[in-house]
Amino acid sequence: MRCSDRTPFPAIFFDRPAPEVAPDLIGAWLRIGATAGLITETEAYGANDPASHSFRGPTARNAAMFGPPGHAYVYRSYGVHWCLNVVCRRGEAVLFRALDPQLGLDLMAARRGADRPALLARGPGRLGQALGVTRALDGLRFDQPDLCLSPGETPAVLTGTRIGITRAADLPWRFGWAGSPHLSRRFPATTASAPG
Template sequence: MADSFPIQPDFPVDFFARPAPDVARDLVGARLAIAKADGRQSAGLITETEAYRRDDPASHSFRGPTPRNGAMFGPAGRAYVYLCYGIHWCLNVVCLPGEAVLLRAMEPVDGMDLMAARRGLTSPGLLATGPGRLAQALAVDRSHDGQPFGTAHMSLSPAFSPEIITGPRIGIRRAIDLPWRFGWAGSAFLSRPFPQ
């Protein structure tokens, strides 16, 4: 699928300055690319997202700004990166103040050799299916926190508009009934199957 679509211009900032559930739905099918200082790029098509709002008790922003979540209260269209369980980096896209979209999974389409080396495996289906795997495959870390998308180093652009499936979010203990997990229907690159 890597060569089956033209690369479009990045989303404008006002695309992100909307409620997180709307942005999360619209990011499924988008092309995410991260380039390192040497110019080598890794990219994929987003297959799964989760939305978190400021009034959402499962959101990092629920209790207000902190040094850890400060990027969530910054400009829309920037990255919010945090360490999960002290092990895995997770990449989010900032929307309205205090709202963000967690990028849960993607289908690798470019720089697969780089992603395989970073992940220590070659199976495309395991390279970026899960937020920690996605961040590791793209070499995302704390240095990306607060950085804008739409640059030579980090971009999000329209690619596909697939059929979307929804379901409850994963790995949280609060607000578990909200259907704010969005996925590419029929994709083999999801972190976990959606409920039937």
């Protein structure tokens, strides 16, 4: 089933704390233009989370995080990679860390300069590059034909601590599809939650 054939998640789905939304997005379809795939890894960032861009309040850069739920928040990481998030409750967002590519693989490969599907969208920077993410998506709703999030699979979900941060690094707010080869990094030995 293609993302464009499915009904997008309603805004109310995202109007919850990010740590609740993040695991529920594992297995969901993410589509941007002619490219799409199943989300395999996410990270949650809360309003009172010192690792979150929203922690010190609204700025021009993070304004979308304080907007309506179900909208995109895009930022540039290390001045190189565009990273894609979905806004949850005010000041909270879920970062898309990895994707199992399903549609537009040739286009993703051309953008990435790599043709192995397992490497196309493993990690938030690679995912952004493969899907053609730019700042132009910042603040847009995820319920459009060329920018949508919709229900997909319901896999078992792994939980672990977030990657690449120094503040609140012990929070178990990273989630991944158990057994997927499309993860940015392995999860520590842990018990996966049951699907559904």
